[in-house]
Amino acid sequence: MADGGEIGMQDVKAHALLTNEVGLHARPSVKLTQLAKRFESTVEIAIAADGPWTDAKSPVKIMRVKAAKGETLFMRANGPDAEEAVRALVELVNRKFDEE
Amino acid sequence: MGEQKNVGIVIVSHSAKVAEGAADMVRQMVGDSVPLAAVGGNADGGLGTDVGAIVGAIDKAWSEQGVAILVDLGGAETNSEMAVEMMPEERRERIVICNAPLVEGAVMAATEASGGSSLDAVRATAEELMGG
Numbered sequence: 001m002a003d004g005g006e007i008g009m010q011d012v013k014a015h016a017l018l019t020n021e022v023g024l025h026a027r028p029s030v031k032l033t034q035l036a037k038r039f040e041s042t043v044e045i046a047i048a049a050d051g052p053w054t055d056a057k058s059p060v061k062i063m064r065v066k067a068a069k070g071e072t073l074f075m076r077a078n079g080p081d082a083e084e085a086v087r088a089l090v091e092l093v094n095r096k097f098d099e100e
Numbered sequence: 101m102g103e104q105k106n107v108g109i110v111i112v113s114h115s116a117k118v119a120e121g122a123a124d125m126v127r128q129m130v131g132d133s134v135p136l137a138a139v140g141g142n143a144d145g146g147l148g149t150d151v152g153a154i155v156g157a158i159d160k161a162w163s164e165q166g167v168a169i170l171v172d173l174g175g176a177e178t179n180s181e182m183a184v185e186m187m188p189e190e191r192r193e194r195i196v197i198c199n200a201p202l203v204e205g206a207v208m209a210a211t212e213a214s215g216g217s218s219l220d221a222v223r224a225t226a227e228e229l230m231g232g
Contacts, residue, residue: 030129030211037215059211060228 012082014089015049015074020096024067028097033059035092041079043089049074056089107213107222108135108161110169111206112154112176114147116140122170122203130210137161149176154183158195166194166219168226170205194219200226 018024024032036043036056044053047067053076054061067073073093077085092098109126113119119140126136137157142148154169161167169184171177177197184195196219198205205226212225 026207027129030207033211034130034214037217057215058225058228059208060225063208 009078011076011078012086013074013076014086015072016090016093018067018069018071018073018093020100021069022099023069023071024062024065024073026063028099029062029065030059031097032089032092033057033062035088036085039077039079039081039085039088041077041082041085043075043077043082043085045089046074046076047071105163105165106134106216107165107209107219108137108163108167109206109210109213109222110154110157110161110167110180111136111138111140111202112149112157112169112171112180113138113140113202114149114172114176116145118172118202122206125203126206126210129207130214134210134213135161135163135167136210149179151179151182151186154180155186158183158187162191164194166196166222168209168213168219168222169195169197170200170202170209170226171197172202196223198223198226200229204229 043056045056046053054065075086075089111119111122119138123138137160139153139157143150158167169180171180180197209222209226212222
């Protein structure tokens, strides 16, 4: 309750293993960004559980994350649709970004 | 919220092949939700840029949300500026030329635009590429 004033506004977290061949390459990055932008909540990803966190709505920043196949992608979101956002991102990764 | 039209993207290169190829990349990576036009080459079909053709491309990609133009080398920028000046006055403020690399800038700008972002946000994302 220390941060923010609103009850229930805390980070929703999840992680997923990158199993698609190219990992978080250019096209998957674009898809992830487009998906993240659909949510009102802040959405961030990282390649370690403790960050550093990258804004998932920024195509330029996501493109620079460069996570490879076999790495784990950590997600966190904060806001009214945080759970939906994190779930959608996990599903996208699990679907191999609809590429394979 | 709701389905409002997204910012349009115009690609201006000295080469028709570069313009076409960059547009192909945008289409494949970002999809069809963003108005897109690409022009390259001079009026004789050689390398260069053509103000009239750029005007046509802006018209083709026009969106009420505005249009972001990505250019390659010097002449592409000056001719694009000229093309903007030839547009109706009420449109001019909604056209920006991005200071960004052509291919990456077009993909990034289109990605930003596909989420319904404003012209300022689209331009900022393309220009973020120059920030190292």
